[in-house]
Amino acid sequence: MEKTLALKEEQIIKLRSSLIDEHILKEKDVAINQLQKELEILNDELTKADEDLESLELENEKLRKAQTSSVDVKIIDFTNIKIPKSEILKKMHGILENAISNVTIVVPTIEDLQELYLYELRSSVSMNIACGINPGIDEHAELLDEFESLDNISLRNYERRDRFVLTRDGEELLIAVIGKSENNNLVIHTRDPKHFKLLNSIATEGWIQSRKI
DSSP: OHHHHHHHHHHHHHHHHHHHHHHHHHHHHHHHHHHHHHHHHHHHHHHHHHHHHHHHHHHHHHHHHHHHHHHHHSOOOOSSOOOOHHHHHHHHHHHHTTOOSEEEEEEEEGGGGGGGTGGGSOTTOEEEEEEEOOTTSHHHHHHHHHHHTSTTEEEEEOOOOOEEEEEETTTEEEEEEEOSSTTOEEEEEEOOHHHHHHHHHHHHHHHHHSEEO
16 A cells, blocks of 8 residues: 555656646747747848848939939039149149150149159150249249259249149140139049140140240
């Protein structure tokens, strides 16, 4: 009888143990199901975010194309557009790198020539340069001596200081008219031969009106 009771007690303990394990398993299953649902929600949100990002990128590309198209087809009002002198000189330097035979340069002062790195040009390139020069200023006098020491440079004094000009090999032209504000410059850059032909007289005007030093 005692053995029977002991056996039953052992069975009851095992049954309770199995019930506890089953209860724990159910709790874990519930937790796993909940995590899976949360993961599905996160995946859906991530997919939606990717779709939104792709949509924004497409919209941004459309806006860029529209802006480019707008700039291409509309006349630009340069009244208040800001193009600083540094950008103009940087562009002139880039054009000069392709010079082969001759260039005409007009800048407000001889100091501006330092930004064009004229020493880098091949010695076969003939340069006619008009700029504001005051020999009474030490820096101007020193720069004048340096540039005049180069056989391929002809310098003249242009006192009006109203423009930047560069013509290269009869093929490329840049004109920047200085506005009333320091950074308000009307800039034209072209390699079109008809543009060049019409604007070349304006480009060479600075050189023609300048005085020998």
